Amino acid sequence: MDLESVAEELYTLHPTEFVGARTARVEAALAAGKAALAAQIAALKRPTLSAWAGNLLVHSEPRQVARLLRLGEGLRRAHQKRARTQLRRLSRQQHMAVLTEQARLLATEAGHPIGRAAQRRVEQTLQAALADPAAAEKWASGCLVRAVAPPAGFTAAATAAVNETTS
Structure with a gap:
């Protein structure tokens, strides 16, 4: 042990x-x-419902977790370089990588469905993992105690850059 x-x-x-x-x-x-x-x-703390669903996702879908972590690295690099073409390409991938529904299904399969509020917190945690390496590491540990909030500005700035290049 x-x-x-x-x-x-x-x-x-x-x-x-x-x-x-x-x-x-x-x-x-x-x-x-x-x-x-x-x-x-x-000393281990009891997780919230949304953190538990995120933890299930990490433990059940390691390939998807690795994919999301790689996507987050790419988005952060593109954001720092203001590489709009790359941001647009990666943002399209981001839609495929959103695993909130998978977390909801895993919770349901475990006999404890989660509601919309918990789903939103799972989604926020995934956004935080895309935007912030520390949040990504925390989520990927599979031992979250509570949802992680994305840093202010990253998602909005990335979306704005993508929108500028597509309009």
């Missing part, structure tokens, strides 16, 4: 199951004489 494997297990459980499973893992670590690990496990 190590922190990474325990965190992966816990963050794919529905939030209502999280605390009980975390308590069981803390007790198991203590019984194994691993007090430091037990303290680390006890």
